Amino acid sequence: MSISKIIRERRSIKKDYKPDTVSEELVLELLNDAVYAPNHGIREPWRFLFVSSEKKEAFVEKLITCYPSEAHQARRDMYNQPAAYLVIIMKEDPRQKQWEEDFSATAALIQNFQLLAWERGLGVVWKTNAHNWDPKAHAILGVAPGEKIVGFLHLGFFDQENVPAARTRTLAEEKFTRFE
Numbered sequence: 001m002s003i004s005k006i007i008r009e010r011r012s013i014k015k016d017y018k019p020d021t022v023s024e025e026l027v028l029e030l031l032n033d034a035v036y037a038p039n040h041g042i043r044e045p046w047r048f049l050f051v052s053s054e055k056k057e058a059f060v061e062k063l064i065t066c067y068p069s070e071a072h073q074a075r076r077d078m079y080n081q082p083a084a085y086l087v088i089i090m091k092e093d094p095r096q097k098q099w100e101e102d103f104s105a106t107a108a109l110i111q112n113f114q115l116l117a118w119e120r121g122l123g124v125v126w127k128t129n130a131h132n133w134d135p136k137a138h139a140i141l142g143v144a145p146g147e148k149i150v151g152f153l154h155l156g157f158f159d160q161e162n163v164p165a166a167r168t169r170t171l172a173e174e175k176f177t178r179f180e
Contacts, residue, residue: 006118006119009166010115011118011164011166012124012125012126012164013123013125013162013164017082017123017156017158018083018158021054022083022084022155022156026120030116031113033112033116035109035112037105037111038105039106040102040105043093043098043102045102045106046105047091048087048089050084050085050087056080056082057080059085060079061076063137065136066134066137081154081156082125084155086113087151088109088110088149088151088152088153089148090102091146092147107151110126110150123155124153125153127153128151128152129152131152132152133149
């Protein structure tokens, strides 16, 4: 499959996951290619927290405590849908230029991961929920001071018939200018 085809056909898979386990071996295989994202000075500012299918229930029970009790069941239902999770954590550099370079590199890594996963039939949705900034969630996940959650990736295999339809994108020509 060509890279342009994968880029155009990749979708965020948010629901209707198969019950199949997402193996740590597959996640590591994908990450070992995804880390070739461009990153200035090869600082590699990221680290990864994998929540396996086997540990997901305990993880969900801890994570829902970051929400008001009346939201627990709805969050439990939502967070139990994916087969596994991958949390992408970035070391925050106090220098603005380096911080932005590192954030951009981490975002590129996440996009690489999503494209590689799509090629293998693994659905991913990149989430930035409120708990990404919650100190209680940081404590649960072991996110240290000076670190930032860049992405909460929901992972699961899917059936092709459940793939969302493509949404229209604006042509580059409509946002393109020339320096004169």
